[in-house]
Amino acid sequence: MGQSPISPAIAWPAKSTQVPKEIFVRQDVYAEEIKRIFHGPEWSPVAHASEIPNVGDFKTCYLGETPLLVARDEDGGIQVFYNTCSHRGTQVETAVSGNRRNFECPYHRWVFDLKGNLTACPLRPDDAVNFTKEKYPLEKPRVAIVHGLIFVTMSPEAPSIETFLDGYEDKLLNVMGGDGRLKLLGYHKLQLNANWKTYHDNDAWHAPLLHLAFRMLNWQGGKGRQFANDRGHRGFESALALPKGQTLLKDASLIEYRGGNLERGSCSLHLFPLFSAVKHLDTIGLRFVNPSALDRTDIHYAYFGREDDSEEMLRHRVRQSSNFLGPCGLVSMEDAAVFQRLHVGSHTPGMQVFQKGVRDEYAMPVEFSQNDESVNILSWEYYRKVMGFAKEAA
């Protein structure tokens, strides 16, 4: 993948269980990550089609610092544009979401339709040479849509979405509750005061230890398994076990499960570089995460119901999704607190070390049990290769 311009070079340890702490806090590493990963040949989900269900619905978002505009066109198709006017580069749309018939740049009043075609422009025939409207549509990144999830890449070298997902398409379906027919319930948005890799590296071992709610609810996890692949993706699927004889909550509807089938009742998926999705109890959450600075990560948790949910089921999902996960959630508020501490602690020499589930300190792990943190090692190996960090000799 080419030589890294990062200087001084990162000395990546020979042991597969170690990750250098400096990669979380070095500005040159961060700049190279934006180039090689977020603007490189990886795919990043930016929205789900159900967030913009009607013709003219749009959403703006970012990939690194690159502004994007996602819209539903007149034919019901999904369009993703660079959010910049084809004339002088002005940001075309500034609203976070809304509904429009066209997008107008206010600077010189160039108007684009929902497919990005330039449809109106105050230029007269004598004003310019060689100008035709056809030459100036809104530019687009590459787009792929999988069960409603909208992936983009800025790189012509990115492989097909099938190659990128590397067999994880069915896992994406599971975590979206069986199909991609979702209904948006709303967002939790949080600025995390930590490097993006800290967020993405959250492991399976911490859950019963950090999140005391599980212990206080006498809530043991169901039988489940973790999986990971060489493309940096990983995930978790488990039967849902419900707490027995809990006395912590006065309103037990917070942990009530109405989804019926307990099998695969709890799933999560982490796609390289930074997308994650979690289905737990009756919550379906897609997490659109973007690095906005070396030490800042913007997390937009989008929560969904299913298209065919009853009003009562949707209400239940809203009540559960609001209070169970997210920045004020019963079993997740603590994550943000720990990520902040991880970031501060990373400004020290040395390595982070993986322990739980490690069978061989040098080899890539091949098997993982339910709570092993070693599953994350495969994602780190993919990251190391993409970044071109050479491994030290054993």
Added chain:
Amino acid sequence: MSAVDESILRAVDELQVRYIDALDRRDMDGWLAAFDDTDASYILQTAESEEARLPLALILDDNRARLEDRVSFITRVWAGTYQEYRTRHFIQRLDCRPAEAGLYAVRTNFMVAFTRLDLTRTELLATGVYHDLVAVEGGTARFRAKKALTDASALPHYVVYPL
């Protein structure tokens, strides 16, 4: 402004002061005591969600049991996992008018500064508007419903305590 009796306004203002004082002292029992004993709700939501008519909230404690559970989250479940931070609430009543029987609809601006104890500076945690439904009985006011709508769509820090 509104044709509400001075004694009502005084009771409403005293309630708001009791409420923010309890939060700034991290006194969760005091926070709970600002709400009606049997029927009350607290919702923390962004103005962006409200305007987009999206029902999800950051905190959706829509009955008395959930308010009591919120106190458990903070004092028991999360104990020892978060870094304590200091808050300072400032409020300004905008409007108070009679609503349904014996209740008053109150709008109040809020600004909450926060200070991480390991840093030397103070930052803004949130600004926004409280939309409250207040019951006044025997000169004492309590919240029947309190909704805090934040101006910003994202929080700059995790939120342990309600606003």
